[in-house]
Amino acid sequence: MDWQPLVLTFKLAVVTTAILFVVSIPIASWLSSTRSKIRPVLETLVSMPLVLPPTVLGFYMLVTFSPENAFGNWLNEWLGIKLIFSFEGLVLASVIYSLPFMVQPIQAGLSSLPSTLKEASYTMGKSKMTTLLKILLPNIKPSLLTGIVLSFAHTIGEFGVVLMIGGNMSGKTKVASIAIYDEVEALNYAAANSYSLILFTVTFIILLLVYLTNGGYFKRYSQ
């Protein structure tokens, strides 16, 4: 069996999750505290990947970043960035595609905290940054964990957007979900089954761990 697609899948998931974590905290923090009029618009944009067919996102990214176009050409010629049929392109697409899975739990977590925690910290002379890092985030650990795991699992499971923007290049953009499709097309059911079983098991274990942790099972049995 070719392990490359699986390795690529997990590499993509790790990189995507790491980037999402860093990007989503400021977005979620802004969304949970702002009264700005553009908030619903931004919330909608963040949530769009939940309902939009991945192929739509993939299609527009393909069109935008294609070297045939002015923007894609500029990226390619001036910055040397090629986002189509490349791992970098996959990462960007996955980040956009999994954004709601990271932003929403963190936003919900932050909104659930009483605003007095933040205000108490401000009256103690602490900056917004210090308050976020030392007070707010440590008190929403279950939400952070949920966000991380959901984005990770969701990235493992994506298919359409990866196929559109990444193509199906062995060792470069061919992730496990696409490899399964490939093997089935080639009537190679045994290989398809191996990939599927591994993905099934890994995602099951990851999600189970989250539910056990957030449900307090580990704490209960360790005491």
Added chain:
Amino acid sequence: MISLNLKKTLKSAGGKMDLDLQLTIEKGQFVTLFGESGAGKTSTLRMLSGLLKPDSGTIKVGETIWFDSHKNIDLKPQHRKVGYVFQDYALFPNMSVRQNLEYALRKNQDRTIIGELLEFAQLGELEQRNPETLSGGQKQRVALVRALVQRPEILILDEPLSALDLKMRIKLQEYLLQVHKKYNLTTILVSHDIGEIVKLSDRVFELQNGSVIKQGTAAEFFGLNKTSAKFRFSGEILKIQREDVLYVISVLIGNDIIKVVADRTEANNFKIGDQVLVASKAFNPIIQKI
């Protein structure tokens, strides 16, 4: 001296309200804001501490301007020397009692104050505990001393004792008085409890619909100067009962019901639910230890 001149349109459950108030508080005073819920008491405190921005007006503390809408001055809450005790305590759940206090330290501030405050509030044994394992009164003490770590000039107490039982309230009232004197604070309290207000405050401001409608010393305010009684309690009439030629009026004072005898004309002046003052000046009440 603190002078507030604030205008703000507040939107609440009961609709819009235009807050428009002028308040002057002398340095070192213990002051109470009194009034119905929704009168603008908490909003006033939030504007003073910088958590809520007034639409217009000025806030001046001593010689420093904290807020001036015309000069575009708006000091951030971080830069106002205010200790704020929130109604829900706002203790940080991810930190122990001691860490809650340490978090409040300014950069390079001397840490000895932590031990001093823990000892003062008799929290020494609880310093490693997490806030959620504490009782209401203990949480309240942590919140109070945490607000003092930075040695603020102004201490703001937003209904700090309302969630506690009577015994705990009385004990914490003592703490508040001690703290106020010990740290030379100007203290602003929001309270509904008349006994508490009379006991603690130098001056009372009554707010209604966003304006100050009445102010004075606690004694003046609640009309306690009218009778020079030897002992005196306020309570609520529960029952008026006729017994032959006399009437017996049952009054709830604190948790106790007492019975007062009245004649017919007096009894006709009262109805059930009236707030009354029960006082005696002619004879000496019995006092004994319980």
